[in-house]
Amino acid sequence: AQSVTQPDIHITVSEGASLELRCNYSYGATPYLFWYVQSPGQGLQLLLKYFSGDTLVQGIKGFEAEFKRSQSSFNLRKPSVHWSDAAEYFCPPSDQGGKLIFGQGTELSVKP
Amino acid sequence: GAVVSQHPSRVICKSGTSVKIECRSLDFQATTMFWYRQFPKQSLMLMATSNEGSKATYEQGVEKDKFLINHASLTLSTLTVTSAHPEDSSFYICSARDLTSGEVTDTQYFGPGTRLTVL
Numbered sequence: 001a002q003s004v005t006q007p008d009i010h011i012t013v014s015e016g017a018s019l020e021l022r023c024n025y026s027y028g029a030t031p032y033l034f035w036y037v038q039s040p041g042q043g044l045q046l047l048l049k050y051f052s053g054d055t056l057v058q059g060i061k062g063f064e065a066e067f068k069r070s071q072s073s074f075n076l077r078k079p080s081v082h083w084s085d086a087a088e089y090f091c092p093p094s095d096q097g098g099k100l101i102f103g104q105g106t107e108l109s110v111k112p
Numbered sequence: 113g114a115v116v117s118q119h120p121s122r123v124i125c126k127s128g129t130s131v132k133i134e135c136r137s138l139d140f141q142a143t144t145m146f147w148y149r150q151f152p153k154q155s156l157m158l159m160a161t162s163n164e165g166s167k168a169t170y171e172q173g174v175e176k177d178k179f180l181i182n183h184a185s186l187t188l189s190t191l192t193v194t195s196a197h198p199e200d201s202s203f204y205i206c207s208a209r210d211l212t213s214g215e216v217t218d219t220q221y222f223g224p225g226t227r228l229t230v231l
Contacts, residue, residue, distance in 0.1 A: 036222070043116075043205050044156075044222040090155070098144065098209060098218055102155045 002027045002095050004103040012109040013081050021076040021106050023065075023091035031093035033074045034100070035065055038088040047089075050074065061085070086110045115139055116208050118223035125196055126231055133191045133226045135206030141186035142208035146220065147179070150203045162189040196230045203227055 003026045013019050025031060032051050036044040048059025055067040065076045074091055088107050092100035115138040125131050135145055143164045148156040160170045160181050168181035178200075180192040189208075193200050207220040 034219070041203075041225070041227070043118075043224040044207075046219065046221065049219055094220075097161075098220075099146070099158060099161070100156075100207075100220060102158075104155050 002031065002093060002101050004091060004093055004101050006089075006091060006103045006106045008106050009104060010107045010109065012111060014111045015083050016080050019076075019078045019081045019085070019108070021089050021091075021108070023074045023076065023103075024072050025074065025091075025093045025101075026072065027093060031095070033065075033067060033093050034091065035059065035063070035074075035076050036090045036092070037085075038090065038105075040087075044090065047076070081108075081110055083110045083112065114210050114219075114221045116206065116221050116223040118204075118206055118226050120226060121224060122227045122229075124229045124231065127197050128195055131193045131196055131228060133193075133204055133206075133228075135189045135191070135208070135223050137187045137208040137210075137221075140208075140210045142189075142210065143186060144209045145183060145189040146207045146209075147181060147189075147191050148205045148207070150205060150225075152203075156205060159191075193228065196228070198230045201228055201230045 005024045034049045035047040038044045047063050048057045050057045050067050063078050088105045090105045092102045117136045119134045145162040147159045150156050159174045160168045162168045162181045162183040164183045170176045183189040205225045207222045209218040
Protein backbone atom coordinates (compact mmCIF):
# COMPACT_ATOMS: atom_id res chain seq x y z
CA ALA A 1 0.00 0.00 0.00
CA GLN A 2 1.09 3.54 -0.62
CA SER A 3 2.50 5.38 2.35
CA VAL A 4 4.48 8.46 3.20
CA THR A 5 6.93 9.12 5.99
CA GLN A 6 8.00 12.48 7.30
CA PRO A 7 10.76 11.44 9.70
CA ASP A 8 10.93 14.71 11.58
CA ILE A 9 7.92 15.50 13.75
CA HIS A 10 9.29 18.86 14.82
CA ILE A 11 12.13 20.98 13.48
CA THR A 12 13.42 24.29 14.81
CA VAL A 13 15.60 26.56 12.70
CA SER A 14 16.87 30.07 13.15
CA GLU A 15 15.46 32.82 11.01
CA GLY A 16 17.65 33.26 7.95
CA ALA A 17 19.01 29.73 8.12
CA SER A 18 18.46 27.17 5.40
CA LEU A 19 15.76 24.54 5.72
CA GLU A 20 15.27 21.01 4.49
CA LEU A 21 12.19 18.97 5.37
CA ARG A 22 12.39 15.28 4.60
CA CYS A 23 9.74 13.23 2.90
CA ASN A 24 9.90 9.57 1.87
CA TYR A 25 7.17 7.65 0.15
CA SER A 26 6.43 4.05 -0.63
CA TYR A 27 4.73 3.53 -3.94
CA GLY A 28 4.79 1.06 -6.79
CA ALA A 29 5.22 3.66 -9.48
CA THR A 30 6.16 7.31 -9.44
CA PRO A 31 3.33 8.99 -7.60
CA TYR A 32 2.14 12.52 -7.98
CA LEU A 33 3.83 14.42 -5.18
CA PHE A 34 2.82 17.56 -3.33
CA TRP A 35 3.94 19.78 -0.51
CA TYR A 36 1.33 21.69 1.47
CA VAL A 37 1.70 24.10 4.36
CA GLN A 38 -0.84 24.61 7.13
CA SER A 39 -0.79 27.56 9.50
CA PRO A 40 -2.53 27.08 12.87
CA GLY A 41 -6.29 26.95 12.52
CA GLN A 42 -6.13 27.24 8.76
CA GLY A 43 -6.56 25.04 5.72
CA LEU A 44 -3.72 23.75 3.59
CA GLN A 45 -1.95 25.84 1.01
CA LEU A 46 -0.24 24.22 -1.95
CA LEU A 47 3.48 25.03 -2.08
CA LEU A 48 4.48 22.95 -5.08
CA LYS A 49 3.80 19.74 -6.95
CA TYR A 50 5.61 17.19 -9.07
CA PHE A 51 4.03 15.09 -11.77
CA SER A 52 6.82 14.41 -14.24
CA GLY A 53 9.73 16.03 -16.01
CA ASP A 54 12.35 18.12 -14.27
CA THR A 55 12.94 16.63 -10.85
CA LEU A 56 13.69 19.99 -9.24
CA VAL A 57 10.45 21.83 -8.71
CA GLN A 58 10.08 25.47 -7.78
CA GLY A 59 7.17 26.56 -5.65
CA ILE A 60 5.75 29.60 -3.98
CA LYS A 61 7.32 31.54 -1.11
CA GLY A 62 10.85 30.59 -2.20
CA PHE A 63 10.43 26.86 -1.64
CA GLU A 64 11.73 24.12 -3.89
CA ALA A 65 11.67 20.34 -3.77
CA GLU A 66 13.67 17.66 -5.49
CA PHE A 67 12.30 14.29 -6.48
CA LYS A 68 14.86 11.50 -6.15
CA ARG A 69 13.49 8.25 -7.47
CA SER A 70 16.40 6.15 -6.21
CA GLN A 71 15.79 7.36 -2.67
CA SER A 72 11.99 7.54 -2.90
CA SER A 73 12.28 11.04 -1.52
CA PHE A 74 10.79 14.43 -2.22
CA ASN A 75 12.50 16.77 0.22
CA LEU A 76 11.48 20.41 0.59
CA ARG A 77 14.11 23.13 0.79
CA LYS A 78 14.35 26.83 1.35
CA PRO A 79 17.63 28.76 1.42
CA SER A 80 16.59 31.32 4.02
CA VAL A 81 13.71 30.79 6.42
CA HIS A 82 11.44 33.62 7.51
CA TRP A 83 9.52 33.76 10.77
CA SER A 84 6.28 33.52 8.80
CA ASP A 85 7.32 30.06 7.57
CA ALA A 86 6.54 28.59 11.00
CA ALA A 87 3.73 26.13 10.31
CA GLU A 88 2.91 22.47 9.73
CA TYR A 89 4.14 20.92 6.50
CA PHE A 90 2.69 17.90 4.72
CA CYS A 91 3.96 15.98 1.67
CA PRO A 92 1.12 13.70 0.60
CA PRO A 93 1.50 11.64 -2.54
CA SER A 94 -1.61 11.07 -4.59
CA ASP A 95 -2.84 7.58 -5.35
CA GLN A 96 -4.34 6.55 -8.66
CA GLY A 97 -7.80 7.54 -7.52
CA GLY A 98 -6.68 11.05 -6.72
CA LYS A 99 -6.69 10.59 -2.96
CA LEU A 100 -3.91 12.23 -0.99
CA ILE A 101 -2.04 9.96 1.40
CA PHE A 102 -1.18 12.01 4.47
CA GLY A 103 1.62 11.29 6.89
CA GLN A 104 2.08 12.83 10.30
CA GLY A 105 3.48 16.11 9.03
CA THR A 106 6.44 18.17 10.22
CA GLU A 107 6.00 21.13 12.51
CA LEU A 108 8.45 23.92 11.79
CA SER A 109 9.38 26.45 14.44
CA VAL A 110 11.52 29.48 13.61
CA LYS A 111 13.78 31.07 16.21
CA PRO A 112 14.38 34.83 16.02
CA GLY B 113 -7.27 31.10 -9.04
CA ALA B 114 -8.24 27.75 -7.47
CA VAL B 115 -9.87 29.16 -4.36
CA VAL B 116 -11.98 27.01 -2.07
CA SER B 117 -14.18 28.50 0.62
CA GLN B 118 -15.91 26.95 3.61
CA HIS B 119 -18.79 28.20 5.66
CA PRO B 120 -19.05 28.61 8.54
CA SER B 121 -15.51 28.98 9.80
CA ARG B 122 -16.59 28.24 13.35
CA VAL B 123 -19.73 26.71 14.77
CA ILE B 124 -20.80 25.84 18.28
CA CYS B 125 -23.85 23.68 18.73
CA LYS B 126 -25.65 21.73 21.37
CA SER B 127 -25.44 17.97 21.58
CA GLY B 128 -28.10 16.28 19.48
CA THR B 129 -28.43 19.02 16.89
CA SER B 130 -27.31 18.85 13.27
CA VAL B 131 -24.75 21.09 11.65
CA LYS B 132 -24.23 21.77 7.94
CA ILE B 133 -20.86 22.81 6.54
CA GLU B 134 -20.56 24.16 3.01
CA CYS B 135 -17.57 23.81 0.71
CA ARG B 136 -17.44 25.89 -2.46
CA SER B 137 -14.98 26.10 -5.32
CA LEU B 138 -15.06 29.78 -6.21
CA ASP B 139 -13.33 29.99 -9.55
CA PHE B 140 -13.32 26.48 -10.94
CA GLN B 141 -15.61 23.51 -11.30
CA ALA B 142 -14.97 20.56 -9.05
CA THR B 143 -16.46 17.24 -10.00
CA THR B 144 -14.82 15.75 -6.94
CA MET B 145 -14.47 17.16 -3.46
CA PHE B 146 -12.98 15.53 -0.38
CA TRP B 147 -13.87 15.89 3.28
CA TYR B 148 -11.28 15.52 6.03
CA ARG B 149 -11.27 15.88 9.76
CA GLN B 150 -8.28 16.85 11.81
CA PHE B 151 -7.75 16.52 15.54
CA PRO B 152 -5.37 18.87 17.36
CA LYS B 153 -1.72 18.26 16.57
CA GLN B 154 -2.64 15.46 14.21
CA SER B 155 -2.69 14.88 10.50
CA LEU B 156 -5.69 14.97 8.20
CA MET B 157 -7.97 11.95 8.08
CA LEU B 158 -9.97 11.45 4.90
CA MET B 159 -13.63 10.93 5.67
CA ALA B 160 -15.23 10.71 2.26
CA THR B 161 -14.99 11.50 -1.41
CA SER B 162 -17.83 13.56 -2.80
CA ASN B 163 -18.69 13.23 -6.47
CA GLU B 164 -21.02 15.63 -8.19
CA GLY B 165 -24.34 14.02 -9.00
CA SER B 166 -23.65 10.73 -7.27
CA LYS B 167 -23.37 9.26 -3.81
CA ALA B 168 -20.33 9.94 -1.73
CA THR B 169 -17.77 7.25 -1.06
CA TYR B 170 -16.96 6.92 2.61
CA GLU B 171 -13.72 5.69 4.12
CA GLN B 172 -13.74 2.68 6.35
CA GLY B 173 -15.00 3.47 9.82
CA VAL B 174 -16.85 6.64 8.85
CA GLU B 175 -20.59 6.47 9.47
CA LYS B 176 -22.39 7.62 6.35
CA ASP B 177 -25.65 8.16 8.23
CA LYS B 178 -23.80 10.34 10.71
CA PHE B 179 -21.92 12.42 8.17
CA LEU B 180 -24.23 13.20 5.28
CA ILE B 181 -22.57 14.50 2.13
CA ASN B 182 -24.32 16.14 -0.77
CA HIS B 183 -22.61 17.35 -3.94
CA ALA B 184 -25.46 18.85 -5.90
CA SER B 185 -23.49 21.15 -8.16
CA LEU B 186 -20.03 21.47 -9.65
CA THR B 187 -19.11 24.16 -7.15
CA LEU B 188 -20.78 23.10 -3.92
CA SER B 189 -20.53 20.15 -1.55
CA THR B 190 -22.07 20.04 1.90
CA LEU B 191 -21.28 17.95 4.96
CA THR B 192 -24.00 17.59 7.55
CA VAL B 193 -23.06 16.24 10.94
CA THR B 194 -26.29 14.73 12.22
CA SER B 195 -27.15 14.43 15.91
CA ALA B 196 -23.80 15.86 16.83
CA HIS B 197 -22.09 14.80 20.05
CA PRO B 198 -19.02 16.18 21.83
CA GLU B 199 -16.81 13.52 20.24
CA ASP B 200 -17.67 15.01 16.84
CA SER B 201 -15.91 18.21 17.84
CA SER B 202 -13.08 18.63 15.39
CA PHE B 203 -11.63 20.69 12.55
CA TYR B 204 -13.30 19.77 9.29
CA ILE B 205 -11.52 20.60 6.03
CA CYS B 206 -12.70 20.17 2.48
CA SER B 207 -10.70 20.08 -0.71
CA ALA B 208 -11.65 20.25 -4.36
CA ARG B 209 -9.96 18.81 -7.40
CA ASP B 210 -9.41 21.23 -10.23
CA LEU B 211 -9.71 19.25 -13.44
CA THR B 212 -10.21 22.28 -15.62
CA SER B 213 -6.66 23.57 -15.58
CA GLY B 214 -5.68 21.50 -18.58
CA GLU B 215 -3.12 19.49 -16.67
CA VAL B 216 -3.05 15.78 -17.23
CA THR B 217 -3.31 15.18 -13.54
CA ASP B 218 -5.26 16.96 -10.87
CA THR B 219 -4.45 18.98 -7.83
CA GLN B 220 -6.46 19.31 -4.64
CA TYR B 221 -7.07 22.78 -3.28
CA PHE B 222 -8.14 23.10 0.31
CA GLY B 223 -10.68 25.23 2.08
CA PRO B 224 -9.82 27.16 5.25
CA GLY B 225 -11.54 24.66 7.51
CA THR B 226 -14.48 24.70 9.92
CA ARG B 227 -14.01 24.39 13.65
CA LEU B 228 -16.95 22.48 15.13
CA THR B 229 -17.51 22.48 18.86
CA VAL B 230 -20.34 20.38 20.26
CA LEU B 231 -21.37 21.21 23.80
